[in-house]
Amino acid sequence: TCFMKERVTGHRVSASLGCSPTSAEVASYLDKHDKLRHLREKFLVPRIADLPPSDLSLVDGTKDCIYLVGNSLGLQPKMARKYLDEELEKWAKMGVHGHEKGLRPWAWAENTIENLMANIVGAKTEEVALMNGLTVNLHLLLLSFYKPTATRHKILLEDKAFPSDHVSKDNTICFLSGQGEETLRTEDILEVIEKEGDSIAVVMFSGVQYYTGQLFNMAAITEAGHRKGCYVGFDCAHAAGNVELRLHDWGVDFACWCSYKYLNSGAGGIAGAFVHEKHKDTIKPALLGWWGHDLNTRFQAKSELLSGVSGFRLSNQPILLICPLQASLEVFHMTSMQAIRRKSLLLTGYLEYLIQHYYSEDPNQPHKPHVRIITPLDPEQRGCQLSLCFSVPIRKIFEEIQKRGVTCDMREPSVLRITPVPLYNSFSDVHRFIETLGLALAAAKTLSALS
Secondary structure, three states: OHHHHHHHHHHHHHHHHOOOOOOHHHHHHHHHOOOOHHHHHHEEOOEHHHOOOOOOOOOOOOOEOEEOEOOOOOOEEOHHHHHHHHHHHHHHHHHHHHHOOOOOOOOOHHHHOHHHHHHHHOOOHHHEEEOOOHHHHHHHHHHHHOOOOOOOOEEEEEOOOOHHHHHOOOOOEEEEOOOOOOOOOHHHHHHHHHHHHHHEEEEEEEOEOOOOOEEOOHHHHHHHHHHOOOEEEEEOOOOOOOOOOOHHHHOOOEEEEOOOOOOOOOOOOOOEEEEOHHHOOOOOOOOOOHHHEOOOOOOOOOOOEOOHHHHHOOOOOOHHHHHHHHHHHHHHOOOOHHHHHHHHHHHHHHHHHHHHHHHOOOOOOOOOOOEEEOOOOOHHHEOOOEEEEEOOOOHHHHHHHHHOOEEOEEEOOOEEEEEOOOOOOOHHHHHHHHHHHHHHHHHHHHHHHHO
């Protein structure tokens, strides 16, 4: 596992430095030798003093916060403001002429960055569209791919899918239970597809499960679904920009994702959609909009519908949402998803190592709070995120950790989602988090004793 690799790396580094494997010196060494460390400078990291929950009597407010919530909202790329200002200035100076002039003409601005997005999700440029929000795109795609018949009418979902995945269809859904386990086993998923496949119209999974952080075997699920005659689609909200995707090569029929998590486009940023090129002449959008028609005939009475996913566009895309996404995608273009993934494996493995070292259950200290990692320990079955399940209620811990400059995500009653993102998080961020967690646990315990 990556935990074992990180332990070996940590011990080797610590031996050369003459310190403990858990020392901050190890984190500093790993940061110094991180080939992607310069990318952090492309983002704005909030200062602790600027975070509303911070208690400046407990922590130095001038330091960068420990931002470990990129699974919810990515950091702002530094170039986002410049690009937004350029478009606001263009609007002010030339008005309607901005549709066809400037660095990103509004009439086709999204087309100029779709190749960058396609690279991130492993698709051809013509298989990707930037449009709408995730839930809207999920509706649009299912309207075209879900065609129930008397015998084939089920949608196969994980039973803990994000709410928007559940509410997209009222028709029969075949849920897949984890049978008391936090995560799903690939063999169980494939068994259900093999057993129920003749009645399943669409297999609709997430690429990475939002709660547990489990990365599903999308290639195997796609192959199994196709073997039974099902369409296979994925909600890649927590996968795009997080893990390596090969949507085209895997033969995935359709996919959609938001861009404000690992893709750093800002809250409510413009979303992405994918339809495999094999469907470009056969699968048509159920809802038509003028932006899904050829630019040259868009204003004519008989306009020509674009083939593939481009035909699913409804309205012109907001230029002010294109700008921050462009700023982020350009940072991705400075490296590769392979390099990002390599760092991610080491960074999350380092977090796993420190959690296991300090917070594993200890039979000799039965009253000591301990942490169980519910995310798969196999690095091939997870992305950046580790979901930490605490043996004690976490609201007080969460409050105390936020006071000390950590930004993370809580899911009551007992889970914190901790997500070191390789584009802008460092090994020192992870080490600082572990130290701060210890202080928060001690403070929460003291408060509980006093109450």
